[in-house]
Amino acid sequence: MMAGTYRRQTDMPSxxxxxxxxxxxxxFDISLREEFDYLKAFSKKIPTSYEEQxxxxxxxxxxxxxxxxxxxxxxTTYWNRLALAEDSKIKEDKxxxxxxxxxxxxxxxxxxxxxHGGRMEETEEIASYSVFESLMQKEFSLFAEQDHKDLRxxxxxxxxxxxxxxxxxFISSKKRHNIDLKNTIRESLKSGGEIxxxxxxxxxxxxxxxxxxxxxxxxxxxxxxxxxxxxxNFQHIDHNLKTFVFSTQLVHISRLLHEGDFDAVLENLSExxxxxxxxxxxxxxxxxxxxxxxxQLNKGSTVLILSDGWDSxxxxxxxxxxxxxQRKCLKTIWLNPLAGNPEYLxxxxxxxxxxxxxxxxMPLYNLESLxxxxxxx
Amino acid sequence: xxxxxxYVSDSSIATSIYLSMLLKKPLLIEGPAGxxxxxxxxxxxxxLDTGLIRxxxxxxxxxxxxxxxxxxxxxxxxxxxxxxxxxxxxxxxxDIFGEEYLLERPLLKSIRAKTPQVLLIDEIDRADEEFxxxxxxxxxxxxxxxxxxxxxxxxxxxxxxxxxxxxxxxSDALRRRCLYLWIDFPSFDKELEIIIAKVPNINxxxxxxxxxxxxxxxxxxxxKLPGVSETxxxxxxxxxxxxxxxxxxxVESTLGIILKDWKDIRDTQLSLDELFEKVGVQQKMK
Numbered sequence: 001m002m003a004g005t006y007r008r009q010t011d012m013p014s015x016x017x018x019x020x021x022x023x024x025x026x027x028f029d030i031s032l033r034e035e036f037d038y039l040k041a042f043s044k045k046i047p048t049s050y051e052e053q054x055x056x057x058x059x060x061x062x063x064x065x066x067x068x069x070x071x072x073x074x075x076t077t078y079w080n081r082l083a084l085a086e087d088s089k090i091k092e093d094k095x096x097x098x099x100x101x102x103x104x105x106x107x108x109x110x111x112x113x114x115x116h117g118g119r120m121e122e123t124e125e126i127a128s129y130s131v132f133e134s135l136m137q138k139e140f141s142l143f144a145e146q147d148h149k150d151l152r153x154x155x156x157x158x159x160x161x162x163x164x165x166x167x168x169x170f171i172s173s174k175k176r177h178n179i180d181l182k183n184t185i186r187e188s189l190k191s192g193g194e195i196x197x198x199x200x201x202x203x204x205x206x207x208x209x210x211x212x213x214x215x216x217x218x219x220x221x222x223x224x225x226x227x228x229x230x231x232x233n234f235q236h237i238d239h240n241l242k243t244f245v246f247s248t249q250l251v252h253i254s255r256l257l258h259e260g261d262f263d264a265v266l267e268n269l270s271e272x273x274x275x276x277x278x279x280x281x282x283x284x285x286x287x288x289x290x291x292x293x294x295x296q297l298n299k300g301s302t303v304l305i306l307s308d309g310w311d312s313x314x315x316x317x318x319x320x321x322x323x324x325x326q327r328k329c330l331k332t333i334w335l336n337p338l339a340g341n342p343e344y345l346x347x348x349x350x351x352x353x354x355x356x357x358x359x360x361x362m363p364l365y366n367l368e369s370l371x372x373x374x375x376x377x
Numbered sequence: 378x379x380x381x382x383x384y385v386s387d388s389s390i391a392t393s394i395y396l397s398m399l400l401k402k403p404l405l406i407e408g409p410a411g412x413x414x415x416x417x418x419x420x421x422x423x424x425l426d427t428g429l430i431r432x433x434x435x436x437x438x439x440x441x442x443x444x445x446x447x448x449x450x451x452x453x454x455x456x457x458x459x460x461x462x463x464x465x466x467x468x469x470x471x472d473i474f475g476e477e478y479l480l481e482r483p484l485l486k487s488i489r490a491k492t493p494q495v496l497l498i499d500e501i502d503r504a505d506e507e508f509x510x511x512x513x514x515x516x517x518x519x520x521x522x523x524x525x526x527x528x529x530x531x532x533x534x535x536x537x538x539x540x541x542x543x544x545x546x547x548s549d550a551l552r553r554r555c556l557y558l559w560i561d562f563p564s565f566d567k568e569l570e571i572i573i574a575k576v577p578n579i580n581x582x583x584x585x586x587x588x589x590x591x592x593x594x595x596x597x598x599x600x601k602l603p604g605v606s607e608t609x610x611x612x613x614x615x616x617x618x619x620x621x622x623x624x625x626x627x628v629e630s631t632l633g634i635i636l637k638d639w640k641d642i643r644d645t646q647l648s649l650d651e652l653f654e655k656v657g658v659q660q661k662m663k
Contacts (some may be wrong), residue, residue, distance in 0.1 A: 031553065037400050044399055055392035063552045065407055065543070068559035190453070240506070242546075295409070295543040324598060327640075 013039060020061065022078050027272075028067055034060050066292070151226075152233065152262075154367050159234040162374055166203035173202040208377060209300045209330075210241050213289065215307035216273065217247040217280035223337045223365075224277075227306050230370070232257050232265055242293070246285035247275045252292075282311040282350055283318030290324055297328040302377060306335045306364065311350030318350060322357035333360040333376060340365030382420040384413070385563075385571045393558040394421065403498075403516050403537035405552065408560035410542050411604015418497035418538040428490070430535070431497045432483040434504035440511050444521060446480045447473075474525035484512075485521055488531035496535040501551075502544040509551050516554045562595055563605060571605060576612045580621040586656055587612050590623060593655045594635070594645060603635040611635050623656070625649055 016038050020030045038060050047053035054075050062068045172180065180201035188195045212231055216224040224245075231243045235257040243254045256268050270276065286305075297303075303325050311318060326332050334354065338344050340363040346355060355361070360376050363369050379386045379394070394417065397404040406414040422429035432443055452473040459469060481489060487496040501509070515521055519531035539555060541547060563571065565588055572584045591608050611634045620627055629646060636642045645652070 029549065029553075033553070037396075037402070041396055041399055051388055052392070055388045056396070058389060059393040059396050059556050059558065062557045062559075063549075064557065065559050068557065240545075296545055298544070320598060327600065 019057070019078060023061055023074065026070070026074055028061060029063055030061050151367075152229065155230050155233045155370070156237070158367070158370055158374060159230070159237045162208065162234070162238070162377055167206045169204045170201040171204045173200045175202065176200050178202060207240060208238060209298070209302065210238070210377070211244070211289075211293070211297070211301060211303045212241060213244045213246065213250070213286070213303065213305045213307075215247070215280060215282070215305075216245045216276050217310070218277045219280065219308050219310045220306075220337070221277050223306075228266070228269065229262065232262055242296070244289065245269075245273055245276075246280075246282070246288075247273075247278045248281045248284070249275060250285040250288040250292075279312050280307075280310055280350075281313035282307060282309070282354075283313040283315065283321055286321035286325065287317050290321055294324070294328060297325070299328075299330055301329040302331045302333060303329050304333045304335060306337075308336055308338050309334075309346065309348045309351030309354065311348070311353075313350075315349055315353045318353050322354050326357040326359070331359045331376070332357060333362070333373070334358045335362060335364035335373065337363065337365045339363035340369065378424040379420060382423050383574045384416065384420045385567060385574055387567070390417070390558065390560065393556055397538075397556050398536060400556070401519075401534045403539055403555045404558060405539045405541065405547070405555035406558045406560060407541045407543055409562060409602060409604055411606040412560045412562060413605055414540040414560055415497065415499055418495050418499075418540075421536055421538070422495040425493075425495070425536070427492060428494045429497060430483050430487045430490075430494050431499060433499050434501050434508075436503060436505060438504045438508055440508075442482055443484050443508075444482050444511060445485045445523060446482060448478045448480050452478050476526065479523075479526070484515055485529070487535040487537075488515070488519060488521065488529065488533070490533055490535070493533040494535045496537045498537065498539045500542060500544075501539050502541040502547060506545070506548065509548050513550055513554065516551070562602070565589065565592055568592070568605065568608060572608065572612045575609050576616050579612055579616040583615060583621055583623065584612065586623040587615070589656045590628070590652060591635070593652050597644065597648065599636070599641040599644065600638040601636070601641060607635040623653075625653060 016035050020028075020035055023030055038057070041056060041060065047056050054072070057075065058068070058071050062071050170180065172183065176198075178201055180199040183199040183201070184195060184197075187197060187199055212234070214220075214224065214227045214231060216228075220227075228245075231241075231253070235241050235243055235254060241254065242252070243257060244250050244252050251273050253269065253272065256272055257265055259265060259268055322332070336344075336346070336351075339346075339361070344363075346352060346361070362372065362376075364373065379391060393404055396402070404417075406417065408414055418431075419429060455473055455478075456469065464472075479485075483496070487494050498512070501512075516537065519534050520528050522528045539551075562568075568591065569584055569588045572579060572588065573581070576584075587608060591603060591611075595602050611631065614631060614634055615623075615627070628649060632642050632645060636645060
């Protein structure tokens, strides 16, 4: 929010509305209920100091750790800007201000152009008796607009397969497929050993504890749209999946992937990830991942990193972070789109640093390779 | 209120507790393990001189263990006893699904108490995600629906404290119904204050050295960072051993009190010289 777009208000409700609008513009999830709560609390106990007022707002408007850590800075910024702002009674300046949506990241524009067929003329026509057969072998960077519908269908099937793996354990079920003998007999004891009702069970679904971290730096530009598409479909099937993208810093995108259709998601991502297609700091991003999410990592977690391993960052941080992830998780899988080339060797410094800590290293450049990935999860 | 119970807090903690009580909204507390999240519930219960009802969450926890369960044995006994009596099936049914046969579990117990109790839902992140939905009705409407009986409204609204160690992300629906508080590892001054408040017989120099040392250990990349509870255990142990300052031998022999992972202990032992140097430098700077 720019300094000129909000004003000093003369009553508390207007102030609260304006401040919550500011917080919402900073991605805080605040509903009307919190605004009412604030006014209710304010009517019971009027804050006597700046700190008390801040603590009151913080307790009511913050809903997670990320917001908690950002709040103090945003609060100070807001009130500092407000001190420079005009009173609400002064007539509004009609000068049109620049729309922040006008200039999304150039690279993302290219990405969308590709999505909407900009690359169609570049693609080759491959004659094949089966659409899916040809799709499975086709490199992601060569996908054309008309392939996307089929591509999504295949990704969805693969994601479904991943999300619906069975465990060894059983749980009771209402579907009358498999009789649960143990519980049927136990139940029959109530009626003196006479079996009156059957109990049924099914295999418990395996909950994948997956963390997907995707590189969206410049060097990955050709592949990142496909990976986002994969993450989008997978996220919609498995709500437990945690998805992240990084270039110079890490951004958690699980929630964004749920907002609207794929085009809307791309639109939202362009705002949420301003460093799209910039440089790469894998070490710094993974270190950020550890700081914020290491509590969620355990010996059942699998971390999937999708990157070509080009890193312009301090390799010591990368080494430290990869070692930590390997210690904390069940499996670290590195998917490299360049590894599909038979002559590829992981000679980049970033890749060499990571290699000792990777449990599975495999190429991911077409649907066939994606299918192979399902064997490792 | 918190000070009376020797709980060292700050404005953020105090305001959140105050608002939680004022607005009758649950307080969701997140933070690393051992920073005093659960302690807040105990402190509130003691300060208000009311009962503490605790629901310890774990994987597989279900509504029967958290909300209510029917007393099946008693129901069977009743059916057996009334076998030869002239009672219709409908009557029997309404009898055995009456409140007499209802076993209260923590959540139901908390809303049926005559006076407001402190309800501690501990480590909710350990429970399955589906289980969170059981809480939603309770936390927003303060009522529980039991199909056989109907809706039971709260006789008194409990002071609900929910803690999470962030093993998994909690749902937005749950977050929206709560006030949020993040408790991080304390600053030097706050941790020192906590040690002096909780371990009154400790030597002040030792307390300062322990605080500085713990601050430095938390800067290391360890599997499990020690919390305030570990600091207090360590301080209590050293004070009861009549130790008045930290030495390398003392730290090496008592490292198991603050670190609970063999690799963490090994890494810390290897970095002891460096850590002591830091403690010395920071002590001089104070």
